[in-house]
Amino acid sequence: MAAELIALTADMEVGVSEIDAQHKELVSRLNTLLSMGGDAFSREETLKTLNLVGEYVVKHFADEERIQRMNGYPKYEAHRVLHLQFMTEFQRLKKDFDSGHSLKHAMTLNNSLTSWIVKHIKTEDVDLGKYLKSKGQK
Numbered sequence: 001m002a003a004e005l006i007a008l009t010a011d012m013e014v015g016v017s018e019i020d021a022q023h024k025e026l027v028s029r030l031n032t033l034l035s036m037g038g039d040a041f042s043r044e045e046t047l048k049t050l051n052l053v054g055e056y057v058v059k060h061f062a063d064e065e066r067i068q069r070m071n072g073y074p075k076y077e078a079h080r081v082l083h084l085q086f087m088t089e090f091q092r093l094k095k096d097f098d099s100g101h102s103l104k105h106a107m108t109l110n111n112s113l114t115s116w117i118v119k120h121i122k123t124e125d126v127d128l129g130k131y132l133k134s135k136g137q138k
């Protein structure tokens with residue numbers, strides 16, 4: 001059974017082009033991973049995709065945090081903690097896969113990850129977007 005893919009809906013738009021472009025790429029990589037939940041892919045292929053997601057999450061969070069610091073975002077610390085929590089969960093998923101479990105098992109164990117991303121973009125990142133736009137960012 002194919003996992004439900006993430007739809008990038010209008011309410012996920014942050015309104016700052018760099019962040020929106022990165023969210024698009026992140027969702028695209030996550031969807032590739034979600035579509036690999038079955039048995040049609042080798043562990044090597046799956047691991048490669050898992051790493052592509054992990055690498056991009058690290059880059060995206062670092063860029064987003066840099067933008068927040070540059071603009072004196074008052075909720076920077078709280079936002080950074082949320083990013084760290086996500087990374088911890090993602091590492092747990094990777095460890096589960098690395099220990100020999102199927103991607104499906106790892107994703108079931110961590111099925112909150114994709115819904116976390118969607119909720120995070122819709123709430124904290126949209127909130128950040130409002131602040132950045134008030135500072136003249138586009």
Ligand SMILES: [Fe+2]
Binds near residue numbers: 079083120124125
């Ligand atoms: Fe964020």
